[in-house]
């Protein structure tokens with residue numbers, strides 16, 4: 279069931295050796311790409327139907343076409359902030375196949391006409407930062423970066439920027455502010471980064487995995503790539519599988535694979551012979567679903583029933599020892615802490631949500647609290663400035679639908695507890 283494209287070099291090459299990369303067809307696609315016209319490359323990417331792998335699932339070719347038409351100086355950013363709990367795929371890509379990211383970034387830069395790129399890496403990823411810096415240096419020494427790349431007219435460079443431990447800096451505008459040397463806070467959209475990004479110049483931001491897919495697309499051709507995966511999304515996906523499974527880890531599967539196949543066939547099923555209670559998808563900002571929904575595919579479109587997305591591809595498995603409200607409480611404490619504070623619904627809203635959820639955790643909840651919680655998460659979802667608040671409440675919205683009896687039972691138990699106390 280696994281389909282190995284992105285992870286084909288994992289543990290097979292030395293990530294500190296450009297020679298190993300070159301021996302495994304590395305930078306060969308770039309050589310070919312530089313002989314093509316930028317529009318021809320964009321056409322292949324369009325044909326591939328690839329969507330971004332950073333969480334939002336936006337069509338990559340549309341974003342690239344938009345910025346290609348801008349006339350200013352342009353930047354490229356590779357988003358390697360990976361702060362979403364439960365996700366570790368970008369770390370693996372950086373630590374095991376760094377040059378494929380660089381190759382994807384150079385191809386993108388050539389396609390849209392960018393002259394400078396940044397790779398913004400999560401601050402805690404010491405090894406990845408070291409490997410990426412070394413790979414960039416090696417690429418520069420071998421004329422894959424710098425002036426007149428491979429004797430072409432095209433020049434491009436990449437710089438590593440280290441994040442400082444803020445989850446919000448994965449959000450594209452907070453990341454841009456951080457690169458500019460400011461505190462990581464989002465901006466009002468529009469204009470979008472492709473119109474006014476770093477220092478107000480057009481900026482293309484893509485996730486690590488998205489960039490890594492570009493050499494693969496050009497290698498096999500956009501049409502062939504579009505046939506991989508499902509009717510909804512093309513290609514393969516790196517899945518970060520964690521929690522109570524026998525074999526947690528990173529797996530690459532085609533879109534169309536079900537959550538159940540990943541958990542049972544790749545992950546070996548629930549650990550210690552326990553029963554599966556719930557799964558959180560995408561990370562802390564994703565929906566929590568019950569075991570009877572795990573037959574669903576990992577395609578974003580199917581997630582419309584949760585008003586959510588598969589996100590960056592995390593599957594967090596929880597067995598019957600876990601308390602639903604304890605999990606939601608941890609999620610919400612995380613978002614309360616990570617809110618940048620710029621907009622009131624996110625800054626104050628998450629504080630209030632934590633207070634209400636604590637009532638459920640401590641068996642003090644009433645029907646009124648449930649109503650307040652519902653209206654509060656709706657306000658956060660509808661009114662926050664950036665995606666943090668638009669997605670942070672997915673665990674509450676989804677569990678209100680799929681675990682409604684747990685909420686009702688907790689309210690009943692709270693009532694009984696208060697009657698006993700009196």
Ligand SMILES: Cc1cc2nc3c(=O)[nH]c(=O)nc-3n(C[C@H](O)[C@H](O)[C@H](O)COP(=O)(O)O)c2cc1C
Pocket residue numbers: 329330331332333334335336338357358359360361362445446447448449450451483484485486488664665666
């Ligand atoms: C709070 C927040 C955190 C995010 N963190 C990341 C991240 O760590 N990595 C990432 O690629 N995208 C992250 N995103 C999504 C980015 O804003 C952006 O959509 C993405 O980098 C675009 O790349 P793609 O089109 O290749 O998916 C985050 C979004 C939000 C709202």
